[in-house]
Amino acid sequence: MTLDRRSFLKVLGSGAPVAALSCRDRDRADELEARGGVAAPRDGDLTWGKAPCRFCGTGCGVEVAVDGGRVVAVRGDEASPVNKGLLCVKGYHLPAFLYGEDRLTQPMRRHPDGREETISWDQALDLIAEKFQGALDRKGPEGVAVYGSGQWTVFDGYAALKWVKGGMGSNNLDPNARLCMASAVMGFVTQFQSDEPMGCYEDFEAGDDFVLWGNNMAEMHPVLFSRILENKRKNPRVRIVDLATRRTPTSDYADLYVEFRPGTDLALANGILHLLIEDGKIDRPFIEENLVFRRGIEDLDEIGYGCFGDQAERYGFKDEATESSLEEMREFLADYTPAKVAEVTGVPAAQIRALAELYGDAGRGTVSLWCMGVNQHVRGTWMNNLINDLHLLTGKIGRPGANPFSLTGQPSACGTAREVGTLSNRLPADMVVMKEEHRRKAEEIWGLPPGTINPKPGFHTMDMFRAFARGDVEAMWVQTTNPWVSLPNLHRFERKPGDGRFLVVSDIYPTPTTAVADLVLPSAAWVEREGVFGNTERRTQQWNRLADPPGEATEDAWQFIEVAKRMGMGHLFPWDGDWHEPMFEEYRSFTLGVGKDLASYQQLKSTRGLRWPVVDGKETRYRYAAGHDPYVEKTEGVHFYKAKGYGERAAVWLRPYHPPAEVPDDEYPLWLTTGRVLEHWHTGSMTRRVSQLHQAVPEAFVELNRADALEMGIQDGDRVRLRSRRGAMELVAQVDGRGQPPRGTVFVPFFDESVKINELTLDAMDNISKEPDFKKCAVRVERLA
C-alpha cells in the first residue's frame, strides 16, 4: 500500500483534521464529530511551551502546542533571536516525528536464537548492570564503552560522563560528534586552546563576504542561509562564494562558484595564504600583537590515513608542535603559487587571485563557513587550521561580520559533546583526562577520591567499534544515534546478537542499530522530557517536559542513573526528587570563571537561550573581543586569553597539502561523496516517519554527472549498481537533479537505511581529530541490463 492512499483514508476517516472556515464547513465538522469522530484539538484548548528544534545545530526556537499530553502543532518562535520565526520544512513538521506507529515503548531483549522478549525496566537495568560489571571484571576499564550523541541533552551527556569516567574509571565514552565535529574541535583547540567559535549568528547580518568551504548551507542550515540571503537582498554589497566539489542549491545563490578537486581544498587555502603574504595583504600589527606560529608532523608515511596496514585496527597518531614563524611560513608557502595550485586543485588561477583579494580586502568583513566538507576530511584539522589562519593573518576575527564560523550538524554537538566533554579524552569545559589538575578538579566537584579518573584517553569512535568487533570491548551502550547506518565501511562491524559481546541500544524507533542489539530500550524524545541543548553559536537553550512519552519510554539520562545505582555508583547521582536543576548547576560549576560560564538554570528557563560566557547574567556575542567578552580587559582588539600555552596568543599553523586516502583509478574511476538532503535529517530514523518529508524524498539515489551518464548509457531514473572495494548496492540514478556533481564524481545521501551507502565508504580518518572522511573514496557505476 502506498502512503498516498493510506494517508488519504486517514484524513477522511474519524478524527479527520477538517478545516472549518465557512458556516458550511463548521456544520460539516460538527456533523462528522457527532457521528463519533474524535475531535481534533483547537487552538483555544492548547498549552504552549518553548523548545529548540530537535534536528540540526542551528537551534531554531519553536513554540510547541500541547493538548492532552500530545504535541499537536509547532510554530517558529518569532521572538527567537536564532530564527526570528522562520523554520525549515523539517522544523515545521516536527510534531509528527514523535508519533510514528512503530515507536519503541517497552524494553526488549533479543536472545541469541533471535527470539525477542519484552521485559520490564527492572529486568533490563539489572541485565545492563550485570553485563557492564562483568566486562569490567574481566577486561578492566577498556572492556566497556558508551557511544553517545550530539543529540544527547546536557543531562544525558553529563550523566554518561559521570558514570563512565567518575564511576567505572573508563574513558571509553565517545559521541557520534566524532563523525561530525571533531575536526572543528581540534582546529579551535590547536589554535585557541579552547573549543567553539568566537563569532555568532549576528555575523550573518554584519558580514560582507560569506565564503562557504564545502558547505551546502541552503540545504543543511537553511534558516541561517536565509539570514545571509536577507542580508544580500538588503545590501547589494554582500557576496556569497561557494567553494565546492559539486553544484548544490547553494551554488545557485553564489556570486562566485569555485569548484575544486576532492581533497585539494588544503592546496587552495595555502594558495590563498601564499598570495596574501606575497601581496602584503596581511595585518602585521595584529600578527605581532596576537599570534604565534606552529608547525606539526608533515610526513605522509608517518601519519598515514588510519585505515591501512597496522593502522586498520588502532589509530593513535599524535601530532607534535614545533615553533615556527611568519618568515618560515612564507618559505613553506613558496610552493603554492597560483599556477601550481591551479594544477592541483583544478581552480583557475584567476579565481585563486579573486579569493585572495577577497580575504585581503581590509575594508570588507569576511565570514568563512564550513561544516562536513571540511570536517569529514583525512586532514580535517589541518583544513580547519588553514581557514582559521586566513582570518588570523588578516586580523578578520573577533569582530562583528569578520570571523571563521564552523557550523554544527546536531542540536547539542556543542552543548553536550563538546562542552560537557563526552569525548574519550575530555572532561567538562575544555578540560582533558590527560592533565592531572583537570582530573583533580573534576574529582573535587564530583566528591571522588583523587586518582578515580583514568588518565589514559579511551577509544575514539572508530577504534571503539573496531575493538567491539574484535571483542576487546565486551559491553557497549549506544544511545540516541544509529551507527549501523552512519559508520563508514559498515561491513567491518556486522554482528549478530549472542556473539559473546553485549550491545544495548536506546532509541525511539527500530533502526538497523536496534536490529543488531541484545537489548533495546525505549527512550523519551525531545519535549517528552526536560532538556538543555547548546547550539552552534554557543547558545544554551532549556526546555521543560511538555508532552507524555509513549508507553514505558524514559529519559536517556535516567537510564544511566539507574544502571549506575545498580552498580553501586549511586553516590554519583545524590539528588532526591527532580534532579535536573541540581545536576545542571553541578555541571555549571565546571564552567564558571574559566571563560565557558553557562547561565544559571533559572535564567535559562526564563529566556530563549543565552550565549556563553554568561557573566553577571549577561551573554557574550563575540568571544575574545574587547567590548564584548567580559574576560577581555583590553579596550580594543582581541585577547586570546584561553591560549595559555601560546602566551595568550592564537597559533597559526603551517599545514601542507596531502592527497586523499583513496583516489579514483582505472578499476574504480569515480569519486563517491556522501551527505544529506534538506528534507531528511541524518539517518532518517525520525524524518522518514513524517509523511510530508518521506514523500518529498522517498529514497536514496545516486547523482551522476550528465556527461558521465551519457557516456555510460544511463538515463535519469535508471537503476544502476554502485561498487567500491568494500561493497556494492543498487540505486536509482539521478541526472541534473538538485545537485550536479562534476565529471568523475557521484553523490549519494545517507538518510535511507534500505541502501546504506556507508557499506561502500572508506574508514580513513583525520590524523588529529580521528574523524572519518565520508566525502572521498573511489567507486564505479555499473549499468544494469
Place this chain on the structure above:
Amino acid sequence: MSTRRPKGAPRALTAFAVFGLWSLGAVGCGGDPNEPSVAVPGVAGAEKTAALVRAERRLFDGAPPVIPHENFGAACVSCHDQEGMAVEGVGFSPPSPHAETVGLSAISNCRQCHVFQEAAESWRGNAFAGLRQDLRRGRRLHDLAPPVLPHGVFMRENCVACHSGPAAREAIRTDHPERANCLQCHVEQTATGRFEPDGVS
C-alpha cells in the same frame, strides 16, 4: 490577468499530482460561491470541501502546505508572484503571502519549507493528529465590528494573497481589497499562553 504555460515538458503525473491539480482548480478558479465538493468514500452523507482539501495539504493548521503540483522546473516566483496568475493547463497560481517575511524574497529558497510529494513505498505509519483550523473562537465583538485575525501575521503579510482575487475562497474573500492597510482594522488574535521571556538580550 496574465496567462502562462509552465515551462518544461510535464512528466507522467503521479496520482497525487492529478489530485493536486484538480483541487488547485477547485480552490483557485473562484466564481463558485458554493465551493465545489465531492463525496467522501466510506462516510455517508459527507462531502469534501475546499477547506478539507486545504487541510489535506498540511500536517496541521500552521504547517506550510506541500506543493500540490508536479515540478515544472521553473522558479516558484515566476508563477507565484505578488498577484498570482492563471496558468494554462494547471489552474490559478495563488500569489505568495510572504511579502515581508525576513529571509523570504524573490531570491529566497521556497523549497526549504514547501516540498514536492511523490508516491512512496516503505511507509511505516504515523498516528499524529494535529491542530485543526478553527473559527469557533469569537470572531468579532459585535455584528458591525471588524473581525479579528484568527491567525498570525508572520509569513502572511500579503493579506490579499488569500483574501482577494481568484485564489481566495469565497468564505474568506474581502469585499474591500482596495483598502490596502488591512491591519488598521483587523487585529491579530492568536493563542494565549505564548512563552514570555524576561530580559533576553
